[in-house]
Amino acid sequence: MDERAIGIWDSGLGGLTVVRxxxxxxxxxxxxxxxxxxxxxxxxxxxxxxxRFARQNSAFLLEKGVKLxxxxxxxxxxxxxxxxxxxxxxxxxxxxxPGARAAAAATASGIVGVIGTPxxxxxxxxxxxxxxxxxxxxxxxxxxxxxxxxxxxxxxDHPATRLIAGExxxxxxxxxxxxxxxxxxxxxxxxPLLAEIMGEGVRLVDSAAETAREVARRxxxxxxxxxxxxxxxxxxxxxxxxxxxxxxxxxxxxxxxxAIQLVDFQTKEKV
Amino acid sequence: MDERAIGIWDSGLGGLTVVRxxxxxxxxxxxxxxxxxxxxxxxxxxxxxxxRFARQNSAFLLEKGVKLxxxxxxxxxxxxxxxxxxxxxxxxxxxxxPGARAAAAATASGIVGVIGTPxxxxxxxxxxxxxxxxxxxxxxxxxxxxxxxxxxxxxxDHPATRLIAGExxxxxxxxxxxxxxxxxxxxxxxxPLLAEIMGEGVRLVDSAAETAREVARRxxxxxxxxxxxxxxxxxxxxxxxxxxxxxxxxxxxxxxxxAIQLVDFQTKEKV
Numbered sequence: 001m002d003e004r005a006i007g008i009w010d011s012g013l014g015g016l017t018v019v020r021x022x023x024x025x026x027x028x029x030x031x032x033x034x035x036x037x038x039x040x041x042x043x044x045x046x047x048x049x050x051x052r053f054a055r056q057n058s059a060f061l062l063e064k065g066v067k068l069x070x071x072x073x074x075x076x077x078x079x080x081x082x083x084x085x086x087x088x089x090x091x092x093x094x095x096x097x098p099g100a101r102a103a104a105a106a107t108a109s110g111i112v113g114v115i116g117t118p119x120x121x122x123x124x125x126x127x128x129x130x131x132x133x134x135x136x137x138x139x140x141x142x143x144x145x146x147x148x149x150x151x152x153x154x155x156x157d158h159p160a161t162r163l164i165a166g167e168x169x170x171x172x173x174x175x176x177x178x179x180x181x182x183x184x185x186x187x188x189x190x191x192p193l194l195a196e197i198m199g200e201g202v203r204l205v206d207s208a209a210e211t212a213r214e215v216a217r218r219x220x221x222x223x224x225x226x227x228x229x230x231x232x233x234x235x236x237x238x239x240x241x242x243x244x245x246x247x248x249x250x251x252x253x254x255x256x257x258x259a260i261q262l263v264d265f266q267t268k269e270k271v
Numbered sequence: 272m273d274e275r276a277i278g279i280w281d282s283g284l285g286g287l288t289v290v291r292x293x294x295x296x297x298x299x300x301x302x303x304x305x306x307x308x309x310x311x312x313x314x315x316x317x318x319x320x321x322x323r324f325a326r327q328n329s330a331f332l333l334e335k336g337v338k339l340x341x342x343x344x345x346x347x348x349x350x351x352x353x354x355x356x357x358x359x360x361x362x363x364x365x366x367x368x369p370g371a372r373a374a375a376a377a378t379a380s381g382i383v384g385v386i387g388t389p390x391x392x393x394x395x396x397x398x399x400x401x402x403x404x405x406x407x408x409x410x411x412x413x414x415x416x417x418x419x420x421x422x423x424x425x426x427x428d429h430p431a432t433r434l435i436a437g438e439x440x441x442x443x444x445x446x447x448x449x450x451x452x453x454x455x456x457x458x459x460x461x462x463p464l465l466a467e468i469m470g471e472g473v474r475l476v477d478s479a480a481e482t483a484r485e486v487a488r489r490x491x492x493x494x495x496x497x498x499x500x501x502x503x504x505x506x507x508x509x510x511x512x513x514x515x516x517x518x519x520x521x522x523x524x525x526x527x528x529x530a531i532q533l534v535d536f537q538t539k540e541k542v
Binding site: 037038039044045046048049052053118119122145146148149150152153155159160163164167239240241242243244245264 | 308309310315316317319320323324389390393416417419420421423424430431434435438510511512513514515516535
């Protein structure tokens with residue numbers, strides 16, 4: 001039993017989809033969310049930079065006394081999770097292994113598709129996690145760099161989104177995948193369109209729900225669950241209040257965002 | 272006469288189009304360029320955050336002893352230029368006033384279109400600068416948030432880009448503008464497509480050339496020009512080496528990038 005909060009961070013607001021899944025599964029847990037909205041996106045940046053950001057974001061939440069750290073960003077999970085796990089004094093859960101395990105369990109054809117940011121795909125982290133979950137799987141990967149800006153623009157079913165998604169997914173649809181991992185927290189908002197393009201018989205795996213399940217398992221195994229009947233709650237921190245913050249944030253969380261605090265932990269001014 | 276370098280920075284690599292124009296006009300000047308590739312883009316972020324970034328970027332180049340500071344980022348020029356001008360001990364040149372002056376001089380219909388990032392358009396800076404340059408102008412503005420990721424993807428003439436540009440520009444094309452300001456350093460790469468959509472008779476104004484002219488004028492007026500026959504040169508600094516750095520950077524600069532240094536001036540690590 002442990003009354004401390006769970007820490008969870010993402011490059012921006014997409015990780016609120018994981019918060020949503022955690023709140024559904026673990027309503028008694030207090031959650032501290034940090035969105036690095038001043039430096040978003042991570043998916044087109046270099047691995048060393050993303051690892052540096054990952055250490056800073058984790059340190060911010062760690063100082064608030066969290067009992068477990070969730071890296072809700074696929075890009076950071078892909079390139080920074082091992083580095084973090086070796087440094088942090090609390091358990092660290094990423095979004096890649098849970099999604100990969102779910103996909104490995106779901107596929108009948110043995111051919112799994114993965115879509116994500118350029119950094120995530122280039123890292124090969126999903127291919128590795130899928131192989132670890134079930135040897136002999138065939139993995140077809142595709143970077144989809146325009147999906148994040150399209151989602152943030154709110155163009156979830158726009159003709160341009162349809163055209164771009166069709167082009168990105170064509171090689172996957174042709175390769176016989178029966179399971180598609182949505183390897184970025186923004187992508188579940190495109191799920192209806194992606195499902196239509198991939199066609200019937202292709203299952204989409206959203207790592208948010210799988211990650212919430214993994215968090216629950218890990219808390220239980222380590223004796224870290226909140227006391228029964230605890231009230232839970234969510235506190236949000238961001239490094240920038242972007243122009244469309246509330247609109248985009250509530251799209252991801254699926255309900256009103258109440259408490260939100262602007263923080264600047266990473267910089268000092270010189271002029 | 273002044274042998275010190277000119278400092279120029281942008282949120283990312285787009286400002287290299289301004290470097291290119293400066294090198295053409297002022298071949299004897301040494302130029303220090305900083306691209307804040309770790310925190311790019313600025314155009315969807317809040318004004319207060321952009322002003323903070325602007326102070327940090329300027330301080331970095333100021334410590335290297337530059338004689339004049341060019342803010343090559345439209346978003347930062349829109350929201351941070353007054354703040355910077357009051358703080359820096361050297362002249363500061365932005366990209367908005369030069370572009371606005373050129374557009375005000377060019378329009379015959381008196382109706383000028385402006386496209387830019389959400390932050391630039393929301394600031395109203397171009398509308399203000401156009402009015403200041405020539406009272407009574409009518410200004411039609413449009414934020415085009417997907418243009419930056421499309422350019423960075425290299426989709427300069429892709430059907431999706433065509434579709435999106437058609438939608439963004441339709442209200443401008445219908446409003447009788449005869450001059451369109453490309454209010455973002457990424458947009459000149461889309462110029463052929465934008466010209467085609469706007470139709471003949473609409474002049475596109477790229478602030479890179481106008482800004483280089485303003486820099487030359489300001490250096491001359493303040494007695495800061497490099498000695499005649501000086502060799503000039505370019506040194507580049509970035510806060511991240513993004514995955515497609517060389518490809519995108521050389522697209523903007525129009526030739527090979529030689530010296531490039533990775534810097535981390537804004538952060539300290541805690542774990």
